Amino acid sequence: MGEVVRASAGELLTEARDATDALLERWARRLESSVAAPEGAALAYALRSPGKRVRAALVVAAFRSAGGESPGIVGVAGAVETVHAYSLVHDDLPCMDDDDLRRGRPTTHRQFGVPAATRAGYLLVPVAAMVLAEAARDLELDATGLGNMAAELFQAGGIEGMVGGQWLDLLAEGRLLELPELMAVHRGKTGALIRAACTLGGLAAAAPPSTIAALAGYGEEIGLAFQIADDVLDATATSVQLGKTAGRDATLSKSTYVRVLGIDGARSEAAKLVRRAVAHLEMAGVPTGSLAALADYIVTRSS
Ligand code: GRG
Numbered sequence: 001m002g003e004v005v006r007a008s009a010g011e012l013l014t015e016a017r018d019a020t021d022a023l024l025e026r027w028a029r030r031l032e033s034s035v036a037a038p039e040g041a042a043l044a045y046a047l048r049s050p051g052k053r054v055r056a057a058l059v060v061a062a063f064r065s066a067g068g069e070s071p072g073i074v075g076v077a078g079a080v081e082t083v084h085a086y087s088l089v090h091d092d093l094p095c096m097d098d099d100d101l102r103r104g105r106p107t108t109h110r111q112f113g114v115p116a117a118t119r120a121g122y123l124l125v126p127v128a129a130m131v132l133a134e135a136a137r138d139l140e141l142d143a144t145g146l147g148n149m150a151a152e153l154f155q156a157g158g159i160e161g162m163v164g165g166q167w168l169d170l171l172a173e174g175r176l177l178e179l180p181e182l183m184a185v186h187r188g189k190t191g192a193l194i195r196a197a198c199t200l201g202g203l204a205a206a207a208p209p210s211t212i213a214a215l216a217g218y219g220e221e222i223g224l225a226f227q228i229a230d231d232v233l234d235a236t237a238t239s240v241q242l243g244k245t246a247g248r249d250a251t252l253s254k255s256t257y258v259r260v261l262g263i264d265g266a267r268s269e270a271a272k273l274v275r276r277a278v279a280h281l282e283m284a285g286v287p288t289g290s291l292a293a294l295a296d297y298i299v300t301r302s303s
Pocket of ligand 1 (some may be wrong): 050052086088166167189
């Protein structure tokens with residue numbers, strides 16, 4: 001049974017990754033030819049970077065669970081992955097996590113230099129807005145529909161979400177956080193965009209508020225579970241497996257779930273969050289199939 005669940009998550013991830021990669025490749029070509037080097041090349045490099053596309057798969061799964069059927073949903077997935085791509089470019093900069101390896105390749109600033117990578121990161125934010133606007137047209141959403149999706153995505157990407165969480169994380173380096181503060185960092189830094197991936201799927205399907213609320217609840221729990229699994233992998237996997245430098249949290253003296261709860265404690269906390277995530281969907285009568293499979297994948301993945 002477990003294998004069947006993982007196989008269907010694998011199929012969904014492959015489908016979402018292939019469609020999202022194709023869409024981002026079109027944007028990479030467009031930007032490469034319209035933005036001068038080195039920024040244009042750095043933008044294309046960041047968009048072509050081979051991610052797992054978990055957030056894209058969550059957008060697609062949430063859309064379908066909410067009754068959506070159009071292939072236009074890939075544009076919404078692409079917009080979320082573009083915000084994620086920007087965050088990775090900036091996260092790797094010397095003024096943040098200062099890393100050389102991302103997705104098995106040199107980080108954007110290692111390839112193009114810090115000024116070009118910094119500017120390319122900023123430029124990806126309006127690119128995400130354009131990708132989202134095109135998706136709304138493909139999905140035949142009206143201005144309110146686009147506005148709701150944009151508010152959700154950019155609120156999650158801003159000071160109340162990803163930027164705010166990263167900020168807290170940077171301020172906390174070298175200090176051991178208690179669990180509530182650590183949860184606030186994780187929920188912002190990683191959880192907010194994952195939650196938005198889920199709610200955007202529902203908004204794109206013009207789902208009723210009860211479904212959007214259930215998807216938000218599910219996304220909140222798996223967003224935290226995702227970062228806990230990331231903490232465990234950072235402590236247990238190799239750089240080759242991860243495509244990024246393993247053991248970085250310990251090097252930077254970061255507070256992590258592993259540091260606070262140990263590896264087994266962190267794993268069982270993540271499993272608890274997955275059960276709570278699926279319960280949000282069940283209580284609202286939202287089909288759980290692929291979203292439950294993705295939640296399971298998020299805490300059992302090996303990279
Ligand atoms: C100005 C303070 C300030 C912040 C700017 C840089 C930034 C915004 C935010 C960083 C957010 C960040 C990088 C969070 C980590 C999220 C995370 C766990 C990434 C790894 O996700 P995966 O495993 O990676 O899905 P792939 O490569 O598969 O996409």
